[in-house]
Amino acid sequence: MSLKDMVMGLFTTKSRRSRTASGKSTEMPERLRKKLPARFEAVGEALSAGTDAHAACAVVGRDLARDGIDLNEALHDLRSTFALVTRSDPDFGSTHALSIAWADETLGYLHEVSCENPLTGLATLAHVRGRLAEIQRGAESRGVVGDIGYALVVVDVPLLSAGDREARLGSALVMAQVASQVRMVFEGEESIGEASPSRLLVVAERTDFLGTRVSTLRDLLIEATPADCVVRVWIEGLPANASATSTLLDELART
Structure with a gap:
Protein backbone atom coordinates (compact mmCIF):
# COMPACT_ATOMS: atom_id res chain seq x y z
CA MET A 1 0.00 0.00 0.00
CA SER A 2 1.35 3.40 -0.98
CA LEU A 3 1.74 6.32 1.45
CA LYS A 4 -0.94 8.16 -0.48
CA ASP A 5 -3.38 5.24 -0.05
CA MET A 6 -2.58 5.13 3.67
CA VAL A 7 -3.28 8.85 4.01
CA MET A 8 -6.55 8.56 2.09
CA GLY A 9 -7.52 5.56 4.18
CA LEU A 10 -6.79 7.48 7.37
CA PHE A 11 -8.97 10.39 6.34
CA THR A 12 -11.74 8.07 5.13
CA THR A 13 -11.70 6.35 8.52
CA LYS A 14 -11.93 9.71 10.29
CA SER A 15 -14.80 10.67 8.04
CA ARG A 16 -16.71 7.48 8.90
CA ARG A 17 -16.11 8.05 12.60
CA SER A 18 -17.45 11.56 12.27
CA ARG A 19 -20.54 10.27 10.48
CA THR A 20 -21.13 7.65 13.17
CA ALA A 21 -20.76 10.15 16.00
CA SER A 22 -22.97 12.87 14.58
CA GLY A 23 -25.38 10.80 12.56
CA LYS A 24 -24.61 12.98 9.56
CA SER A 25 -22.24 11.94 6.78
CA THR A 26 -19.21 14.11 6.14
CA GLU A 27 -18.06 12.02 3.20
CA MET A 28 -17.27 14.10 0.16
CA PRO A 29 -19.97 13.86 -2.55
CA GLU A 30 -18.89 12.09 -5.70
CA ARG A 31 -19.86 15.07 -7.87
CA LEU A 32 -17.46 17.23 -5.85
CA ARG A 33 -14.70 14.63 -5.98
CA LYS A 34 -14.82 14.65 -9.79
CA LYS A 35 -14.18 18.40 -9.83
CA LEU A 36 -11.00 18.19 -7.74
CA PRO A 37 -7.62 18.65 -9.46
CA ALA A 38 -5.75 15.43 -10.18
CA ARG A 39 -4.03 13.89 -7.12
CA PHE A 40 -5.84 16.20 -4.68
CA GLU A 41 -8.49 13.64 -3.65
CA ALA A 42 -6.81 12.95 -0.30
CA VAL A 43 -6.67 16.67 0.46
CA GLY A 44 -10.37 16.98 -0.41
CA GLU A 45 -11.21 14.00 1.83
CA ALA A 46 -9.39 15.59 4.75
CA LEU A 47 -11.13 18.94 4.31
CA SER A 48 -14.53 17.32 3.89
CA ALA A 49 -13.96 15.33 7.10
CA GLY A 50 -13.11 18.53 8.97
CA THR A 51 -9.51 17.56 9.70
CA ASP A 52 -6.33 19.41 8.76
CA ALA A 53 -4.91 18.48 5.39
CA HIS A 54 -1.21 18.94 6.15
CA ALA A 55 -0.20 15.29 5.80
CA ALA A 56 -2.17 14.90 2.58
CA CYS A 57 -0.64 18.09 1.19
CA ALA A 58 2.85 16.75 1.86
CA VAL A 59 2.03 13.56 -0.07
CA VAL A 60 0.63 15.56 -2.97
CA GLY A 61 3.63 17.90 -3.00
CA ARG A 62 6.04 14.99 -3.38
CA ASP A 63 3.89 13.31 -6.05
CA LEU A 64 3.65 16.46 -8.14
CA ALA A 65 7.37 17.17 -7.90
CA ARG A 66 8.18 13.63 -9.05
CA ASP A 67 5.91 14.14 -12.06
CA GLY A 68 7.61 17.41 -13.00
CA ILE A 69 4.69 19.69 -12.05
CA ASP A 70 5.99 23.15 -11.15
CA LEU A 71 5.26 24.70 -7.76
CA ASN A 72 3.08 27.47 -9.16
CA GLU A 73 0.69 24.93 -10.72
CA ALA A 74 0.71 22.83 -7.55
CA LEU A 75 -0.26 25.82 -5.39
CA HIS A 76 -2.94 26.83 -7.90
CA ASP A 77 -4.50 23.35 -7.66
CA LEU A 78 -4.29 23.48 -3.87
CA ARG A 79 -6.20 26.75 -3.88
CA SER A 80 -8.80 25.29 -6.25
CA THR A 81 -9.27 22.31 -3.93
CA PHE A 82 -9.84 24.52 -0.89
CA ALA A 83 -12.22 26.74 -2.84
CA LEU A 84 -14.29 23.74 -3.96
CA VAL A 85 -14.48 22.01 -0.58
CA THR A 86 -14.35 24.79 2.02
CA ARG A 87 -14.99 27.94 -0.07
CA SER A 88 -11.87 29.49 1.43
CA ASP A 89 -8.19 29.97 0.67
CA PRO A 90 -5.65 27.35 1.84
CA ASP A 91 -4.40 27.77 5.40
CA PHE A 92 -0.72 28.46 5.97
CA GLY A 93 0.01 24.98 7.31
CA SER A 94 -1.33 23.25 4.20
CA THR A 95 0.49 25.59 1.84
CA HIS A 96 3.69 25.20 3.83
CA ALA A 97 3.45 21.39 3.92
CA LEU A 98 2.93 21.13 0.17
CA SER A 99 5.70 23.62 -0.66
CA ILE A 100 8.31 22.04 1.63
CA ALA A 101 7.54 18.52 0.37
CA TRP A 102 7.71 19.70 -3.24
CA ALA A 103 11.03 21.47 -2.60
CA ASP A 104 12.53 18.47 -0.79
CA GLU A 105 11.62 16.12 -3.62
CA THR A 106 12.88 18.50 -6.29
CA LEU A 107 16.17 19.23 -4.52
CA GLY A 108 16.70 15.53 -3.91
CA TYR A 109 16.34 14.88 -7.63
CA LEU A 110 18.67 17.73 -8.57
CA HIS A 111 21.21 16.46 -6.06
CA GLU A 112 21.15 13.03 -7.69
CA VAL A 113 21.62 14.23 -11.26
CA SER A 114 24.11 17.01 -10.51
CA CYS A 115 27.65 16.96 -9.19
CA GLU A 116 26.72 19.96 -6.99
CA ASN A 117 24.26 20.63 -4.20
CA PRO A 118 21.86 23.20 -5.75
CA LEU A 119 21.54 25.12 -2.46
CA THR A 120 25.17 25.44 -1.43
CA GLY A 121 26.95 25.08 -4.76
CA TYR A 150 47.35 15.75 -1.36
CA ALA A 151 45.35 16.05 1.85
CA LEU A 152 41.80 16.74 2.98
CA VAL A 153 40.97 19.97 4.78
CA VAL A 154 37.90 19.27 6.92
CA VAL A 155 35.54 22.08 8.00
CA ASP A 156 33.04 21.02 10.64
CA VAL A 157 30.16 23.15 11.96
CA PRO A 158 28.65 20.72 14.52
CA LEU A 159 25.77 22.95 15.64
CA LEU A 160 24.24 22.66 12.17
CA SER A 161 23.91 18.87 12.31
CA ALA A 162 20.84 19.01 14.56
CA GLY A 163 17.29 20.21 13.95
CA ASP A 164 14.20 19.46 11.90
CA ARG A 165 13.76 19.84 8.14
CA GLU A 166 13.36 23.61 8.24
CA ALA A 167 16.39 23.98 10.50
CA ARG A 168 18.41 21.93 8.04
CA LEU A 169 17.35 24.24 5.24
CA GLY A 170 18.67 27.18 7.27
CA SER A 171 21.84 25.20 7.94
CA ALA A 172 22.36 24.77 4.20
CA LEU A 173 22.29 28.54 3.80
CA VAL A 174 24.91 28.92 6.56
CA MET A 175 27.03 26.27 4.85
CA ALA A 176 26.78 28.29 1.63
CA GLN A 177 28.35 31.20 3.53
CA VAL A 178 31.01 28.88 4.93
CA ALA A 179 31.72 27.59 1.42
CA SER A 180 32.13 31.16 0.21
CA GLN A 181 34.88 31.75 2.78
CA VAL A 182 36.56 28.46 1.91
CA ARG A 183 36.64 29.47 -1.76
CA MET A 184 38.35 32.73 -0.82
CA VAL A 185 41.20 30.77 0.74
CA PHE A 186 41.27 27.85 -1.68
CA GLU A 187 40.72 29.72 -4.93
CA GLY A 188 42.71 27.46 -7.23
CA GLU A 189 41.88 24.03 -8.62
CA GLU A 190 40.95 22.49 -5.25
CA SER A 191 37.75 20.46 -5.10
CA ILE A 192 35.35 21.62 -2.37
CA GLY A 193 32.52 19.28 -1.45
CA GLU A 194 30.06 18.19 1.21
CA ALA A 195 30.69 15.26 3.50
CA SER A 196 27.43 15.93 5.37
CA PRO A 197 25.01 18.85 5.89
CA SER A 198 27.37 20.27 8.53
CA ARG A 199 30.78 19.26 7.23
CA LEU A 200 32.67 20.06 4.05
CA LEU A 201 35.91 18.82 2.56
CA VAL A 202 38.64 20.42 0.47
CA VAL A 203 40.91 18.25 -1.64
CA ALA A 204 44.09 20.34 -1.51
CA GLU A 205 47.73 19.90 -2.43
CA ARG A 206 49.98 19.32 0.56
CA THR A 207 52.29 22.35 0.22
CA ASP A 208 54.38 24.34 2.69
CA PHE A 209 51.59 26.93 2.82
CA LEU A 210 48.70 24.55 3.60
CA GLY A 211 48.91 25.10 7.36
CA THR A 212 48.90 28.88 6.91
CA ARG A 213 45.86 28.71 4.64
CA VAL A 214 43.98 26.60 7.18
CA SER A 215 44.81 29.09 9.93
CA THR A 216 43.54 31.95 7.76
CA LEU A 217 40.35 30.02 7.05
CA ARG A 218 39.70 29.52 10.77
CA ASP A 219 39.88 33.29 11.32
CA LEU A 220 37.49 34.00 8.43
CA LEU A 221 34.94 31.43 9.60
CA ILE A 222 34.67 33.00 13.05
CA GLU A 223 33.00 35.98 11.37
CA ALA A 224 30.99 33.96 8.82
CA THR A 225 29.17 31.65 11.24
CA PRO A 226 26.67 32.21 14.10
CA ALA A 227 28.20 33.25 17.41
CA ASP A 228 27.20 29.99 19.10
CA CYS A 229 28.85 27.81 16.42
CA VAL A 230 32.18 26.26 17.29
CA VAL A 231 33.79 25.67 13.90
CA ARG A 232 36.53 23.05 13.70
CA VAL A 233 39.03 22.97 10.84
CA TRP A 234 41.75 20.35 10.50
CA ILE A 235 43.98 18.62 7.95
CA GLU A 236 43.31 14.95 7.33
CA GLY A 237 46.04 12.87 5.70
CA LEU A 238 45.04 10.60 2.83
CA PRO A 239 45.60 6.84 2.92
CA ALA A 240 47.79 5.25 0.28
CA ASN A 241 45.07 3.14 -1.37
CA ALA A 242 41.58 3.73 -2.72
CA SER A 243 39.83 1.30 -0.36
CA ALA A 244 41.17 2.99 2.77
CA THR A 245 40.34 6.42 1.31
CA SER A 246 36.72 5.33 0.74
CA THR A 247 36.53 4.17 4.36
CA LEU A 248 37.90 7.52 5.54
CA LEU A 249 35.27 9.41 3.53
CA ASP A 250 32.54 7.22 5.02
CA GLU A 251 33.76 8.12 8.51
CA LEU A 252 33.90 11.83 7.70
CA ALA A 253 30.36 11.67 6.31
CA ARG A 254 29.04 10.62 9.72
CA THR A 255 28.02 13.60 11.89
Missing part, protein backbone atom coordinates in the same frame (compact mmCIF):
# COMPACT_ATOMS: atom_id res chain seq x y z
CA LEU A 122 29.27 22.51 -3.16
CA ALA A 123 30.35 19.35 -4.92
CA THR A 124 28.64 16.17 -3.75
CA LEU A 125 30.47 13.52 -1.74
CA ALA A 126 30.36 11.27 -4.81
CA HIS A 127 32.25 13.93 -6.77
CA VAL A 128 34.88 14.17 -4.01
CA ARG A 129 35.29 10.39 -4.12
CA GLY A 130 35.76 10.55 -7.87
CA ARG A 131 38.35 13.33 -7.59
CA LEU A 132 40.38 11.41 -4.98
CA ALA A 133 40.21 8.23 -7.07
CA GLU A 134 41.53 10.21 -10.02
CA ILE A 135 44.42 11.57 -7.94
CA GLN A 136 45.32 8.13 -6.62
CA ARG A 137 45.22 6.56 -10.07
CA GLY A 138 47.60 9.27 -11.27
CA ALA A 139 49.96 8.59 -8.36
CA GLU A 140 49.93 4.86 -9.08
CA SER A 141 50.70 5.44 -12.75
CA ARG A 142 53.79 7.44 -11.69
CA GLY A 143 54.87 4.74 -9.27
CA VAL A 144 54.24 6.94 -6.20
CA VAL A 145 53.80 4.94 -2.99
CA GLY A 146 52.60 6.45 0.31
CA ASP A 147 52.23 10.24 0.35
CA ILE A 148 50.49 11.23 -2.89
CA GLY A 149 50.96 14.94 -2.28
Whole structure:
Protein backbone atom coordinates (compact mmCIF):
# COMPACT_ATOMS: atom_id res chain seq x y z
CA MET A 1 0.00 0.00 0.00
CA SER A 2 1.35 3.40 -0.98
CA LEU A 3 1.74 6.32 1.45
CA LYS A 4 -0.94 8.16 -0.48
CA ASP A 5 -3.38 5.24 -0.05
CA MET A 6 -2.58 5.13 3.67
CA VAL A 7 -3.28 8.85 4.01
CA MET A 8 -6.55 8.56 2.09
CA GLY A 9 -7.52 5.56 4.18
CA LEU A 10 -6.79 7.48 7.37
CA PHE A 11 -8.97 10.39 6.34
CA THR A 12 -11.74 8.07 5.13
CA THR A 13 -11.70 6.35 8.52
CA LYS A 14 -11.93 9.71 10.29
CA SER A 15 -14.80 10.67 8.04
CA ARG A 16 -16.71 7.48 8.90
CA ARG A 17 -16.11 8.05 12.60
CA SER A 18 -17.45 11.56 12.27
CA ARG A 19 -20.54 10.27 10.48
CA THR A 20 -21.13 7.65 13.17
CA ALA A 21 -20.76 10.15 16.00
CA SER A 22 -22.97 12.87 14.58
CA GLY A 23 -25.38 10.80 12.56
CA LYS A 24 -24.61 12.98 9.56
CA SER A 25 -22.24 11.94 6.78
CA THR A 26 -19.21 14.11 6.14
CA GLU A 27 -18.06 12.02 3.20
CA MET A 28 -17.27 14.10 0.16
CA PRO A 29 -19.97 13.86 -2.55
CA GLU A 30 -18.89 12.09 -5.70
CA ARG A 31 -19.86 15.07 -7.87
CA LEU A 32 -17.46 17.23 -5.85
CA ARG A 33 -14.70 14.63 -5.98
CA LYS A 34 -14.82 14.65 -9.79
CA LYS A 35 -14.18 18.40 -9.83
CA LEU A 36 -11.00 18.19 -7.74
CA PRO A 37 -7.62 18.65 -9.46
CA ALA A 38 -5.75 15.43 -10.18
CA ARG A 39 -4.03 13.89 -7.12
CA PHE A 40 -5.84 16.20 -4.68
CA GLU A 41 -8.49 13.64 -3.65
CA ALA A 42 -6.81 12.95 -0.30
CA VAL A 43 -6.67 16.67 0.46
CA GLY A 44 -10.37 16.98 -0.41
CA GLU A 45 -11.21 14.00 1.83
CA ALA A 46 -9.39 15.59 4.75
CA LEU A 47 -11.13 18.94 4.31
CA SER A 48 -14.53 17.32 3.89
CA ALA A 49 -13.96 15.33 7.10
CA GLY A 50 -13.11 18.53 8.97
CA THR A 51 -9.51 17.56 9.70
CA ASP A 52 -6.33 19.41 8.76
CA ALA A 53 -4.91 18.48 5.39
CA HIS A 54 -1.21 18.94 6.15
CA ALA A 55 -0.20 15.29 5.80
CA ALA A 56 -2.17 14.90 2.58
CA CYS A 57 -0.64 18.09 1.19
CA ALA A 58 2.85 16.75 1.86
CA VAL A 59 2.03 13.56 -0.07
CA VAL A 60 0.63 15.56 -2.97
CA GLY A 61 3.63 17.90 -3.00
CA ARG A 62 6.04 14.99 -3.38
CA ASP A 63 3.89 13.31 -6.05
CA LEU A 64 3.65 16.46 -8.14
CA ALA A 65 7.37 17.17 -7.90
CA ARG A 66 8.18 13.63 -9.05
CA ASP A 67 5.91 14.14 -12.06
CA GLY A 68 7.61 17.41 -13.00
CA ILE A 69 4.69 19.69 -12.05
CA ASP A 70 5.99 23.15 -11.15
CA LEU A 71 5.26 24.70 -7.76
CA ASN A 72 3.08 27.47 -9.16
CA GLU A 73 0.69 24.93 -10.72
CA ALA A 74 0.71 22.83 -7.55
CA LEU A 75 -0.26 25.82 -5.39
CA HIS A 76 -2.94 26.83 -7.90
CA ASP A 77 -4.50 23.35 -7.66
CA LEU A 78 -4.29 23.48 -3.87
CA ARG A 79 -6.20 26.75 -3.88
CA SER A 80 -8.80 25.29 -6.25
CA THR A 81 -9.27 22.31 -3.93
CA PHE A 82 -9.84 24.52 -0.89
CA ALA A 83 -12.22 26.74 -2.84
CA LEU A 84 -14.29 23.74 -3.96
CA VAL A 85 -14.48 22.01 -0.58
CA THR A 86 -14.35 24.79 2.02
CA ARG A 87 -14.99 27.94 -0.07
CA SER A 88 -11.87 29.49 1.43
CA ASP A 89 -8.19 29.97 0.67
CA PRO A 90 -5.65 27.35 1.84
CA ASP A 91 -4.40 27.77 5.40
CA PHE A 92 -0.72 28.46 5.97
CA GLY A 93 0.01 24.98 7.31
CA SER A 94 -1.33 23.25 4.20
CA THR A 95 0.49 25.59 1.84
CA HIS A 96 3.69 25.20 3.83
CA ALA A 97 3.45 21.39 3.92
CA LEU A 98 2.93 21.13 0.17
CA SER A 99 5.70 23.62 -0.66
CA ILE A 100 8.31 22.04 1.63
CA ALA A 101 7.54 18.52 0.37
CA TRP A 102 7.71 19.70 -3.24
CA ALA A 103 11.03 21.47 -2.60
CA ASP A 104 12.53 18.47 -0.79
CA GLU A 105 11.62 16.12 -3.62
CA THR A 106 12.88 18.50 -6.29
CA LEU A 107 16.17 19.23 -4.52
CA GLY A 108 16.70 15.53 -3.91
CA TYR A 109 16.34 14.88 -7.63
CA LEU A 110 18.67 17.73 -8.57
CA HIS A 111 21.21 16.46 -6.06
CA GLU A 112 21.15 13.03 -7.69
CA VAL A 113 21.62 14.23 -11.26
CA SER A 114 24.11 17.01 -10.51
CA CYS A 115 27.65 16.96 -9.19
CA GLU A 116 26.72 19.96 -6.99
CA ASN A 117 24.26 20.63 -4.20
CA PRO A 118 21.86 23.20 -5.75
CA LEU A 119 21.54 25.12 -2.46
CA THR A 120 25.17 25.44 -1.43
CA GLY A 121 26.95 25.08 -4.76
CA LEU A 122 29.27 22.51 -3.16
CA ALA A 123 30.35 19.35 -4.92
CA THR A 124 28.64 16.17 -3.75
CA LEU A 125 30.47 13.52 -1.74
CA ALA A 126 30.36 11.27 -4.81
CA HIS A 127 32.25 13.93 -6.77
CA VAL A 128 34.88 14.17 -4.01
CA ARG A 129 35.29 10.39 -4.12
CA GLY A 130 35.76 10.55 -7.87
CA ARG A 131 38.35 13.33 -7.59
CA LEU A 132 40.38 11.41 -4.98
CA ALA A 133 40.21 8.23 -7.07
CA GLU A 134 41.53 10.21 -10.02
CA ILE A 135 44.42 11.57 -7.94
CA GLN A 136 45.32 8.13 -6.62
CA ARG A 137 45.22 6.56 -10.07
CA GLY A 138 47.60 9.27 -11.27
CA ALA A 139 49.96 8.59 -8.36
CA GLU A 140 49.93 4.86 -9.08
CA SER A 141 50.70 5.44 -12.75
CA ARG A 142 53.79 7.44 -11.69
CA GLY A 143 54.87 4.74 -9.27
CA VAL A 144 54.24 6.94 -6.20
CA VAL A 145 53.80 4.94 -2.99
CA GLY A 146 52.60 6.45 0.31
CA ASP A 147 52.23 10.24 0.35
CA ILE A 148 50.49 11.23 -2.89
CA GLY A 149 50.96 14.94 -2.28
CA TYR A 150 47.35 15.75 -1.36
CA ALA A 151 45.35 16.05 1.85
CA LEU A 152 41.80 16.74 2.98
CA VAL A 153 40.97 19.97 4.78
CA VAL A 154 37.90 19.27 6.92
CA VAL A 155 35.54 22.08 8.00
CA ASP A 156 33.04 21.02 10.64
CA VAL A 157 30.16 23.15 11.96
CA PRO A 158 28.65 20.72 14.52
CA LEU A 159 25.77 22.95 15.64
CA LEU A 160 24.24 22.66 12.17
CA SER A 161 23.91 18.87 12.31
CA ALA A 162 20.84 19.01 14.56
CA GLY A 163 17.29 20.21 13.95
CA ASP A 164 14.20 19.46 11.90
CA ARG A 165 13.76 19.84 8.14
CA GLU A 166 13.36 23.61 8.24
CA ALA A 167 16.39 23.98 10.50
CA ARG A 168 18.41 21.93 8.04
CA LEU A 169 17.35 24.24 5.24
CA GLY A 170 18.67 27.18 7.27
CA SER A 171 21.84 25.20 7.94
CA ALA A 172 22.36 24.77 4.20
CA LEU A 173 22.29 28.54 3.80
CA VAL A 174 24.91 28.92 6.56
CA MET A 175 27.03 26.27 4.85
CA ALA A 176 26.78 28.29 1.63
CA GLN A 177 28.35 31.20 3.53
CA VAL A 178 31.01 28.88 4.93
CA ALA A 179 31.72 27.59 1.42
CA SER A 180 32.13 31.16 0.21
CA GLN A 181 34.88 31.75 2.78
CA VAL A 182 36.56 28.46 1.91
CA ARG A 183 36.64 29.47 -1.76
CA MET A 184 38.35 32.73 -0.82
CA VAL A 185 41.20 30.77 0.74
CA PHE A 186 41.27 27.85 -1.68
CA GLU A 187 40.72 29.72 -4.93
CA GLY A 188 42.71 27.46 -7.23
CA GLU A 189 41.88 24.03 -8.62
CA GLU A 190 40.95 22.49 -5.25
CA SER A 191 37.75 20.46 -5.10
CA ILE A 192 35.35 21.62 -2.37
CA GLY A 193 32.52 19.28 -1.45
CA GLU A 194 30.06 18.19 1.21
CA ALA A 195 30.69 15.26 3.50
CA SER A 196 27.43 15.93 5.37
CA PRO A 197 25.01 18.85 5.89
CA SER A 198 27.37 20.27 8.53
CA ARG A 199 30.78 19.26 7.23
CA LEU A 200 32.67 20.06 4.05
CA LEU A 201 35.91 18.82 2.56
CA VAL A 202 38.64 20.42 0.47
CA VAL A 203 40.91 18.25 -1.64
CA ALA A 204 44.09 20.34 -1.51
CA GLU A 205 47.73 19.90 -2.43
CA ARG A 206 49.98 19.32 0.56
CA THR A 207 52.29 22.35 0.22
CA ASP A 208 54.38 24.34 2.69
CA PHE A 209 51.59 26.93 2.82
CA LEU A 210 48.70 24.55 3.60
CA GLY A 211 48.91 25.10 7.36
CA THR A 212 48.90 28.88 6.91
CA ARG A 213 45.86 28.71 4.64
CA VAL A 214 43.98 26.60 7.18
CA SER A 215 44.81 29.09 9.93
CA THR A 216 43.54 31.95 7.76
CA LEU A 217 40.35 30.02 7.05
CA ARG A 218 39.70 29.52 10.77
CA ASP A 219 39.88 33.29 11.32
CA LEU A 220 37.49 34.00 8.43
CA LEU A 221 34.94 31.43 9.60
CA ILE A 222 34.67 33.00 13.05
CA GLU A 223 33.00 35.98 11.37
CA ALA A 224 30.99 33.96 8.82
CA THR A 225 29.17 31.65 11.24
CA PRO A 226 26.67 32.21 14.10
CA ALA A 227 28.20 33.25 17.41
CA ASP A 228 27.20 29.99 19.10
CA CYS A 229 28.85 27.81 16.42
CA VAL A 230 32.18 26.26 17.29
CA VAL A 231 33.79 25.67 13.90
CA ARG A 232 36.53 23.05 13.70
CA VAL A 233 39.03 22.97 10.84
CA TRP A 234 41.75 20.35 10.50
CA ILE A 235 43.98 18.62 7.95
CA GLU A 236 43.31 14.95 7.33
CA GLY A 237 46.04 12.87 5.70
CA LEU A 238 45.04 10.60 2.83
CA PRO A 239 45.60 6.84 2.92
CA ALA A 240 47.79 5.25 0.28
CA ASN A 241 45.07 3.14 -1.37
CA ALA A 242 41.58 3.73 -2.72
CA SER A 243 39.83 1.30 -0.36
CA ALA A 244 41.17 2.99 2.77
CA THR A 245 40.34 6.42 1.31
CA SER A 246 36.72 5.33 0.74
CA THR A 247 36.53 4.17 4.36
CA LEU A 248 37.90 7.52 5.54
CA LEU A 249 35.27 9.41 3.53
CA ASP A 250 32.54 7.22 5.02
CA GLU A 251 33.76 8.12 8.51
CA LEU A 252 33.90 11.83 7.70
CA ALA A 253 30.36 11.67 6.31
CA ARG A 254 29.04 10.62 9.72
CA THR A 255 28.02 13.60 11.89
